[in-house]
Amino acid sequence: MRRGTTAIEPGLALLPLRMFLGVTFVYAGVQKLSDPGFLHPGAPTYIGTQLIGFANGSPGGFILTTFAIPHPLVAGLGVAVVEIAIGLLAFFGLMTRWAAIGGLALNLLLFLTASWHTTPYFLGPDIVFVFAWLPFVITGAEGQPALDHVARRGSPAVASRMRLNPAGAEPGPEETAALTRRAFVGAAGAATLAIAGIAALAKGSYSGPTLNASRSSSRSSGSSGSNGHASAGASDTGGSTSQASSVPANAVKIGPSSQLPKGQGAIYRDPSTSQPDIVIRQSDGSLDAFSAVCTHAGCTVGYESSQIVCPCHGGTYDPTTGQVTGGPPPAPLAPKKVTEQGGAIYAIPS
Ligand code: FES
Known part of the structure; x- marks a missing residue:
């Protein structure tokens, strides 16, 4: 190593990317829920017509046709809430691998549907997001500040410790860490619902013109x-x-x-x-x-x-x-x- 340079953990170099993915997913979910037309049939941004457009002539279209298009409101709300949840987990580095798997799967589905007709392919953002999630699927939040590390310190020995620790005894450090992890998961779930609720309330009612044939x-x-x-x-x-x-x-x-x-x-x-x-x-x-x-x-x-x-x-x-x-x-x-x-x-x- 040359004098004057500072060694940076390779994992730490991925921290800005993880932050970006987390913030972007939360933003994407909030943006959907705060769009007055997103759940309003006939509006330009109505999720139902977007899904039909995504399914049209794309290799992943059968997934939308089977599961999403028959239930556009459930699909739209579900995607928005899942995006917020994935974004929060990725941002705080909690269950990072699972969040990355979810994010990669969602972006892969969007690449095979919404972005499929984009030419050349790299102009569509979803394929880029697929590869952006991949390092976190492989290594989680290794080498980065993350709540995963707080949780991991306690989790491997918790089961045996609980057996050795009689009921009523003071919890050891592992149990405390495990309880902390549960609290984090609960807080992340509550935060997801709170953000989704606030975004949904902020949308107001759709007032644009709609003509019905x-x-x-x-x-x-x-x-x-x-x-x-x-x-x-x-x-x-x-x-x-x-x-x-x-x-x-x-x-x-x-x-x-x-x-x-x-x-x-x-x-x-x-x-x-x-x-x-x-x-x-x-x-x-x-x-x-x-x-x-x-x-x-x-x-x-x-x-x-x-x-x-x-x-x-x-x-x-x-x-x-x-x-x-x-x-x-x-x-x-x-x-x-x-x-x-x-x-x-x-x-x-x-
Ligand atoms: S789908 Fe309209 S600009 Fe890409």
């Missing part, structure tokens, strides 16, 4: 759309006068015009594919509609700050053309047909 027999005069664009009809929001054209017989009513004021977007279910689509009311009252399935990795996009935004990796699209304006999406959003008639918006199956 339903078959309608209403067929009156008005404007019709093609290639994703519809001029405003005689609606209370469009401001234009009625035009003489009819709503196609196979059109599906997705909601009242009043639910979509100028400058807002709303998610609805495509009548042909059941996939999420997004319809946007432009400032001149006209409507544009596109597939809401992000072309990057299948997340459901939303509309905010005058652009279409993907919540997963920050992809953005032009709200009038669907063209990519930023981020990793490789292709524009597919246009959809909508029309407006008699105060209602209709989706036209393609």
Whole structure:
């Protein structure tokens, strides 16, 4: 060793990574629970539509289809709480190996589903997280400050010690350490529930527009759309006068015009594919509609700050053309047909 240099334990060099993983997992769980739309069907960030997008054409999709998609609320809440628990355990170095195994498994599942369509593969974060967890699966928190070491000091001899130590006797140092470990585990569980509860309470209620598709027999005069664009009809929001054209017989009513004021977007279910689509009311009252399935990795996009935004990796699209304006999406959003008639918006199956 050269003079003037200080030897650092190899394990200690991994401490910043463990801290980062812990903080990031807690943040990811809190972010989900504090998102008002996460558990709200029809919202841009609704977990149910995200899961369908993740399962679409990915090798891990059958796992989501079997276990998560039938129970989206349980899956969404479960993932958020598990992320917080894993993050806390990793941060404090308690049951570090088990936390790392859980984190690696979760990121591997996300790599095989949510990030599967990311090209090139290293642009998706989940494969990086998989390998970031790996050292802690192999060595735990060896060589780092961690609660595991406090617990380990007492655990190997506890059973025999308990046999030798008669009931009512003062606990020895091993028993004390074991009790301390139980207290830590209990505290970590309580902290997970407390953080999850606070995050869930902080989310408020979802207030964004949601349009629900339903078959309608209403067929009156008005404007019709093609290639994703519809001029405003005689609606209370469009401001234009009625035009003489009819709503196609196979059109599906997705909601009242009043639910979509100028400058807002709303998610609805495509009548042909059941996939999420997004319809946007432009400032001149006209409507544009596109597939809401992000072309990057299948997340459901939303509309905010005058652009279409993907919540997963920050992809953005032009709200009038669907063209990519930023981020990793490789292709524009597919246009959809909508029309407006008699105060209602209709989706036209393609
Ligand atoms: S899924 Fe990655 S940007 Fe949309």
